[in-house]
Amino acid sequence: MSQSRILVTGGSGRLGQMVLDQLLHAGVSGIITTTRTPDKLGAYASLGVDLRHADLNDPQTLSKAFQGADRLLLISTDDLFSGRRVQQHTNAIDAAKRAGVRHIHYTSMPEPEASTAIPFSSDHVATEATIRESDLSYTILRVAWYAENPVELGLIPAALRTGTWLTSAGAGRIAYVTRSDVARAAAAALVRDKETSQIYDITGPHAMSAAELAAALSRSVDRPIEVRQVDDTALARELVASGVSPQLAPMLVTTDANTRAGNFERVSHAVQELTGVPPTSFESFLVKNKARLLGATDK
Template sequence: MSKKLLVTGASGKLGQLVLENLIKRGEKNIIATSRKIEKLAAFATKGVDVRSADFEKTETLDAAFKGAERLLIISTDAIGSRVEQHKNAIAAAKKAGVRHIVYTSWPKADTSVAFVSKEHIETEKLIKESGLTYTILRNYPYAQNIFYAIPQALEMGTLYGTAGKGGVAYVTREDCAEAAAGALIQKNEKNEIYDISGKDVIDYEELVKLVSEVSGKPLKYVDIPEADLKAALLKSGLPEIWADVFVTFDLSYKNGDTKTATDAVLKLSGHEPKGFKEFLIENKAALFSAQAH
């Protein structure tokens, strides 16, 4: 019998992709937890053990984690309050007898200026202090993230940012999911940290050239001070916490947090990550209209 594998946050986009990968790889003993288990009905029909779990309601976690041996904690979307949520999940995992934790983090989490890095490094510390073995997946920015800004930028003809010449090895969410599934099913129980990147390192100048080429519409990049970018994001209606997230993403690119392509996707999934231009071509329609990311 294969070990019982548990995926938290399984109803989200990454979580569902991980489940699909595990099923494709022939895994049978899969547990999927979520606050929104109705979104996992299709997986329940495929034999996945679907359970309700809320990291803020610790009383839900004992039953949710029961029997799991290897656990994937997909970092929650509650930016600003994630550490306590993750702390509850780690404690419940240890109590349930989980042997190995896989966690989705951020590149150079210990030194990055990205707003999200503090919560990630604090979670990594909690995992290391738990006594359980672990695999940390420091996921680079999703290629899909560009769709938050590119449709409007194409309308204006200009993409604004504050990343300077900072390069990003964008990785697709699908490649992150395959890497996470690979980490979860690994036989070893040793401590490892992987930088999960794409294979093409590009800065914003190179990005707009590729977008222009694929879309057929002219697009230029204009680098502006971080204060001006934040003001523009606030004016567009973004809450301040999210404006800070996006501005500091750019600053982390400028600082070189995401400039190194790695072979982690290949090691964990068995195939090379998708190229950025190939990703754009496959998602050409999304360049023109914002979509659910």
């Protein structure tokens, strides 16, 4: 196992904590994590993780926070619509160079150049370019949409309430991947000795159409679910009418538009290649979370 010191940004986020858990489970020592809220991670300090305050909006906090790290996982921030995200990432990359980091890992998205339907795809294009121009070696993890997204954004709860999976994706397919599989892949990449630059597509095992997704949901909860194809405008309106938050519905609409364009259909074996274990299928994810799904629907 590599003796390099690993730094994970965004350690208080869901993915960040999962990556820390994977690294600790693998017996990695000397882990550093940065966050704006170190007090939330006291349990990790007791396990030997070096907690450091850092704010990607404030470059002055980063040079000290990144000191001593050899390999950096830059988890893309969730500041999707402020216009500050690229600068946040650039601040981290610049600080990594100043601190002597040798290798940067970054969580990007599938086909960022082509995915113009996604409003923040350009953030990933710009960040990947900055990393390539940094003269540091890098690993780009182009992460497929989380399997949790249709649950957390309200699509699946709405489908269970109404019996209808609303979509404008047409025949497009999407290779959902679980957040835990992304964490496993990221942690495995971090502990590799290789420091050659490379790009991995981090996907689930299958790309599925809306009809296949709805059928998987139907089987997993033993309820009939039909698919209704509509256009993007109708999708936005009908999702809200079915109970999806007006703030979240646009994300589902742009996801379907990008799926329809074929930009989410890529399937790779990277998760298994990196970890030795295949990724979880979307249907297995649904079955495992059946109680949660039905509980969210009944609220």
